[in-house]
Amino acid sequence: MPKHTVQIERIIEQVDIKGQYIQLAAPIQLSGQLNIVELMAQYLVNEASEQAAIQIGVDEAGRGPLLGSVNVAAAILPAAWAGLIEDEPLKNTPLSILTDSKQLSEKKRDLLYPLVQQHAVAHIVADIPPAVIDQVNILQATMLGMRLCTEVLLQIVAKYLDEEQKTLFEILIDGNRCPDVDYASLATVGIDKSAIDCQAWVKGDARHTSIAAASILAKVSRDKTMYALDAEHPEYGIAKHKGYPTRAHMEAIAAHGVLAAHRRSFAPVRKVLER
Incomplete structure (x- = not known):
């Protein structure tokens, strides 16, 4: 039997962009967690004819500041909790007040942050440092963070997929464009490009529960780094x-x-x- 959870810790020092390896000016750190038992219970052990697609919400925080990292997060919620906020899938759940992090007070965001970590099937946060932002520009740094969060989460989840059961993924990106995911690397872990549907949603953090969850993780994790800098x-x-x-x-x-x-x-x- 696998252990209950897997801790995700990655340090990325170089990236493959369209076949060319780029040495990053500073390492990108990713951290998170996968609840294996919940993943299997929610998405992989399903005898129904139609299996729920795994929704991965992705959002960022910190594109506008002059200081510090831009933080990107991705989250997978329980199947029954994933969907459009207006359909109220979070009603009567511990995340019932969840919406776009910008619409919530800091107190409510801080309240939700550990709850999202506790109840998400999986979550990951990438910290893209200022040196990388200066190296590739803020847009490309943000898209790189979105790409890495998506790829690392998919690679970890792939280890627990049933090879005979074609699992579908919906990658829900807050914004107007999807990152350039390295589909070739995902194919090596058994996830075919045809199994991935990437969707860009303008103001998606106010539309999809999984994007809203990612927005909380990104915003609060970035705020924590700001308070640490403030102390220094x-x-x-x-x-x-x-x-x-x-x-x-x-x-x-x-x-x-x-x-x-x-x-x-x-x-x-x-x-x-x-x-």
Whole structure:
């Protein structure tokens, strides 16, 4: 019998982009968990003629700030909890207040964060550091994070799939485009491209429960890194502005300089460095 859960820990130092290996300017760290028992109970042990597709919601937090990582998360919820928020699949569940993280107070997000981790069938968070953002630009860094979260989660899940039972996956991305998933690498673990349906949903974190769950993981995990930075550099007021280009943040940069955690490719930071 497999153990109840699998901890996911990956450090990515180079990536294959369309057949070309790119050495990253700094490692990308991914961490999460898969509940094997729940995966099998919810999705893989099913004698019904139609098996539920596994929905993987993916979202990011921190594209706009001048400081710190961009965090990307992916989540798989129990089958009965996965679906459109408007259909209320989360009614009378521990995640009943879950919606787009931006619509929730920080107190509610902090309340939901451990509940999502506890009740999700699987979840993963990628931390894409400022050096990688500066290396490839914020859009590509975010898409890379979405790609890595998707691929790593699929690779882990693939170990427990029934080879005779074709499992379908719906990758639900918050935004207007899907990442360039490395389908060739997924084929080596038994997941064919035809089994994956990637869908981009504008404001998807307010539409799909699994994207909303990912938005909580991404947002709260990023906030935690901001509070840690604030403790190291209290003079920057990071706990208040979370790295966004507020007046107080710009005044702190002018007074105290640019931190290693600042994104040097972002215009306000670049202009300070050029002076």
